[in-house]
Amino acid sequence: MMKASGELVKKLKKQKRENDFLLFLDNQKIINDAISQGAKPLLALATDESLFPNINCEKYLTTSSVIQDLADVKTPRGVVVMLEYTQDVVLCPKKDFLVLDRLQDPGNVGSLIRSALASGMDCVFLLDGVKPTNAKLVRSSAGALFNIPVYSMSEQEFITFAKENNLTLAKTDMKGQSVFEFNPTSPLGIVIGNEGSGVSKEVADICQITLTIPMNKGIESLNAAVSGSVIMFEIASKRK
Numbered sequence: 273m274m275k276a277s278g279e280l281v282k283k284l285k286k287q288k289r290e291n292d293f294l295l296f297l298d299n300q301k302i303i304n305d306a307i308s309q310g311a312k313p314l315l316a317l318a319t320d321e322s323l324f325p326n327i328n329c330e331k332y333l334t335t336s337s338v339i340q341d342l343a344d345v346k347t348p349r350g351v352v353v354m355l356e357y358t359q360d361v362v363l364c365p366k367k368d369f370l371v372l373d374r375l376q377d378p379g380n381v382g383s384l385i386r387s388a389l390a391s392g393m394d395c396v397f398l399l400d401g402v403k404p405t406n407a408k409l410v411r412s413s414a415g416a417l418f419n420i421p422v423y424s425m426s427e428q429e430f431i432t433f434a435k436e437n438n439l440t441l442a443k444t445d446m447k448g449q450s451v452f453e454f455n456p457t458s459p460l461g462i463v464i465g466n467e468g469s470g471v472s473k474e475v476a477d478i479c480q481i482t483l484t485i486p487m488n489k490g491i492e493s494l495n496a497a498v499s500g501s502v503i504m505f506e507i508a509s510k511r512k
Contacts (some may be wrong), residue, residue: 273283273321273331273332273333274330274331274332275332275333275334276333276334280328281334281338282447283310285341287354288342291373292405292407293356293357293358293359294314294356294405294406295354295355295357295405295410296343296344296353296354296356296357297352297353297410298339298345298348298351298352299411300325300345301351301401302410302414302418303353303355303402305415305418305419306357306418307355308418308506309419310312310320310358311355311356311358311418312355312356312358313329313354314329314330314354314355315329315331315332315353315354316329316330316331316351317331317332317334317338317339317342317351317352317354318332318333318334318339318351319333319334319335319336319339320333320350321333323349323351324351325351325353327353336348336410339351339352345407345411346416354499356480357404357443359401359422359423360395360422360423362423362433363421364439365394365459365461366459366460367392367393367425368394368442368456368460368461368507368511369388369394369395369397369442369459369461370385370395370397370500370504371396371397371399371430371461371462371464371475372382372396372397372398372399372464372471372500373400373463373464373468373471373472374375374399374400374427374466374472375402375464375466375496376401376404376466377496378402378406378407378408378412379408379409379412379414380467380495380497381398381402382409382410382412382414382416383413383422383497383501384464384497384501385422385456386412386413386416387497387500387501387504387505388416388420389416389419389420390416391505391507392492392508392511393420393504393508394459395421395423396420396421396445397423397430398422398423398424398425399426399430399475400426401466403423404417404424426453427472427474428474430475431474431475431478434461434478436479437482439459439461440460440461440480440481441461441475441478441479441480441483442454442459442460442479442480442481442482442483443463443465443471443479444463444464444465444474444482444483444484444485444499444500444503445470445482445483445484446492446493447482447484448481448482448483448484449481449482450482450484450485450486451483451484451507452486452503452505454510455510456507456510456511460481460507462483462500462503462504462507464499465496466497485499
């Protein structure tokens with residue numbers, strides 16, 4: 273079994289910082305999910321031969337400190353696999369879908385992707401926000417990232433795509449129609465805006481519907497992951 277050289281470790285750390293299409297995973301289930309959906313395993317590093325997953329790629333022994341640096345978790349399992357992430361070809365949604373406009377918290381984005389899969393959304397659009405390969409996003413999605421199409425693009429690219437495909441979009445705002453009284457007809461894109469500033473004006477201008485979650489006085493808003501999940505499941509319940 274080969275040992276990882278200092279030069280290789282240095283190269284991997286540089287790639288981790290600079291390459292948005294590389295995943296560094298230490299969770300066997302998530303690794304399997306990623307591979308089953310097309311992610312290509314490039315190499316694996318472990319502190320002991322017994323820890324290597326049963327996958328076809330180059331394998332190197334290394335130290336626990338290197339695993340710690342690459343795995344991005346406080347208590348890594350002694351192994352990390354580097355995979356190449358390939359984004360899905362963008363297709364027009366056939367069912368309800370989720371649009372995340374400039375969200376910055378990878379935990380929120382991962383949780384929303386997980387809820388999108390659980391509630392039956394067709395796909396997720398990430399606009400000018402967290403990259404899908406962000407380690408915290410991958411962990412918080414609990415593998416959902418690899419089981420639902422996720423399209424990362426700019427706001428302008430999405431605006432053009434939405435207009436060309438006549439997408440029906442519903443933004444979320446404090447002033448709007450109660451989601452509990454809303455009856456969707458055509459496939460609907462649920463737009464969740466940035467944690468601090470909400471949906472941008474450019475995206476808001478192409479939304480035909482505004483939805484809100486009625487709340488008791490004294491609460492201005494809900495966490496983006498919570499509000500988006502409530503709306504997705506409410507819309508899904510009306511499709512049954």
